[in-house]
Amino acid sequence: MHFSLKEIFSVTIILFSIIDILGSIPIILNLRKKVGNIHAxxxxxxxxxxxxxxxxxxSKILQLFGVDVESFAVAGALILLIIGFEMILGREIFKHNDLNQGKGSSVVPLAFPIIAGAGTMTSLLSLKAAYYQENIIVGILANLLLVYAVLKSSSWLEKKIEPGTVEVLQKVFGLILIAIAIKLLKTNLL
Known part of the structure; x- marks a missing residue:
């Protein structure tokens, strides 16, 4: 075992910035309005x-389908781009299908592509080349604890944040999401 607090901290911070669960709060609150309950x-x-x-x-799954990491990142970026446009324009492009017929699910787009999307995948594949696997796993678990805490507190957040504030945050973070998508596109297309 090669546990290293320095590596764990680095991996945790890198994944935290990629996942950006705090920046996703407007998306989470918007989904709560659409689907009702979010199953944290x-x-x-x-x-x-x-x-x-x-x-x-x-990397093996992508190779199996003949897809490189860059192409996967571009596909994920296009999904993020559409979600960003949804947030800014207030139009529903993605149909948020319910996996439990009426109980609200929101697994898509929260689990994928918001939390564990193309950016997370490419980051994990990159981290694998630089850090020991056990430290990456601990970094993933630390981020999942934070993700769970934010998702679990979404109803509390919805009560504390005024609807007008949520709408403004939604537009701002929609623009940021579009910028992230464009950066992913530029990085992986050039």
Missing amino acids: GRITLISGGLMLGYLFLG
Whole structure:
């Protein structure tokens, strides 16, 4: 075992900045309005499963389908671009299908692509080349705890943040999401 607090801290901070769960609060609150209940535990478990899958099998799965990491990142960027436009324009492009028929799910787009999307996958594949696997796993778990806490407190956040503030934050973070998508597109297309 090669546990290192320095590596764990670095991985945790890198993933925290990529996942940006705090910046996703307007998206979460918007989804609460659309689908009702957000299942924090389910979304966290699915996100964790996706991240661990990326870590252990990500490049092999992409190779199996003949897709390179850059193409996957471009596809994820296009999804983020659409979500950003949804937030700014106030139009629903993605149909938020309910996996439980009426109980609200929001696994898509929260678990994928917001939490465990293309940026997270490419970051984990990059981190794998620079850090020990056990430190990456601890960094993933630390981020999942924060993701769970934010998702679990979404109803409390909705009560504390005024609707007008949520709308302004939604527009601002929609623009930021579009900028992140464009950066992913530029990085992976050039």
